[in-house]
Amino acid sequence: MDRESVRDAERVPHGGTTDRDVLDLSANTNPRSPPGTTAVYDATLAESRRYPDDDYAEFREAAATVVGVDPDQVVPTPGGLAAIRLALATAVDPGDRVAVPAPSFGEYAREVRLQDGEPVFLRPEAVLDVDPGDFAAVVVCTPNNPTGALPDRSALVALADRCADAGTRLLADEAFLGYTGQASLAGHDAVVVARSLTKLYGLPGLRAGYAVATGAAREDLATARRAWNLGAPAAAVGAHCLRQHGFVRETRETVRRERRRLRDGLEPSFEVHPSAAPYLLLDCGDRDVDALLADAREQGVVLRDARTFRGLDSHVRVAVKNDDTTDRTLEVLDVRPDDA
Known part of the structure; x- marks a missing residue:
């Protein structure tokens, strides 16, 4: 930063x-939140007297099932915004250009600027057609906030493929994708997915989320994240909720x-x-x-x-x-x- x-x-x-x-x-x-959420939180609160297991194996396994990847690809974060920050902080250097949708979530541009990068604002549909070679990172929001538009998955995959060829990171904010039937981009080599329990599970105050990435990007995220970045109650409640299909x-x-x-x-x-x-x-x-x-x-x-x-x-x-x-x-x- x-x-x-x-x-x-x-x-x-x-x-x-x-x-x-x-x-x-x-x-x-x-x-609403899933049945049993309060009971899980109450049962786990006592564990806050000691440090949580920094591996978060149960949370990662539950999250991996939701997006269809190996648990090793999941990096726990205290909310989706923390995943967004990790994804951009490990991809953007001072002076780098990042393709950012607009209108869309204002935190994308803020996080780029905090790295001394330059957000390049494009209509959300225009982001799908960019030349990734012109950018250090590209951001998509699926569905977009605040418009609600959901890009066709084939167009997203095509963009991800071009990002892979160019060595450009594609950040896919999937905070609301769980409300749709569309499959996640998690597991694609060029993509870092950001997700949270805030929206779908009705727990904005819990601050639980995760990033999903592969290869060197996953290693960067796992190294850069703070130790113990999910409290014991957040990890336990998160794992419980993520299993409530x-x-x-x-x-x-x-x-x-x-x-x-x-x-x-x-x-x-x-x-x-x-x-x-x-x-x-x-x-x-x-x-x-x-x-x-x-x-x-x-x-x-x-x-x-x-x-x-x-x-x-x-x-x-x-x-x-x-x-x-x-x-x-x-x-x-x-x-x-x-x-x-």
Whole structure:
């Protein structure tokens, strides 16, 4: 990490609120966690009196099953963002150019800048067509945040193949891929995958995630990660959740149903972007976005101001959770649930 770049860096806006008295639709997290999660956490808390096993064998095995790789390719991290940082910090030198999608998650560009690299902003679909030889790393977000667009896997694999030929790292942020049926890019020689338990398992405060890589990239990540970077409760809860495949299937179906119902209720009042993710991006057109956000907050609902994403100037993002939140969203946005 470049010292001067750190001094010039700024924090990135995110969704989420600490106000427990509102319905938070600004953060795209599952309102449910797998059955038994609390019991696993309580049973493991006592183990926090000693250092955890730094090998994290059970966590790595559970994660490997999810993405279809060997457990040795999994590198545990305290959340998906820590995996993103590791992937970029071990690939980007001062002055390096990195292809970054925009609009997309603002932390990509921040992490590149912290290494004194240069983020080169491209439309998410344009990233798929880049010449990897022009960059030290390329970033893709699947599905993209905040648009929800899911690139075709064949296009992603083609990009990964070109990155392998050019010796360029492809960082695939798969934070929301578990909500889809698309296979992970994990295991490809050019790819570092970043995943977390934040979104799909509804545990943003646990701070558990992992990177997946092969060969020299995997060795770099494993060496660079901090020792004991998952607490004992996070590792145990993580392993438990990652084994709950039935819970994931149920969550996918709920989100698919409610996303469709929410989209149908919001159109044509809003221009709604197609999405494969647990959120919808709304173009508010001529509406006063500040007034819309403030009005929703007065009614006890927090929406995500998507104008903080590069290239968006009249947008909000709405999380998709369950039938009750769908009804409430349509009500707050002046769309009757009966119309949905």
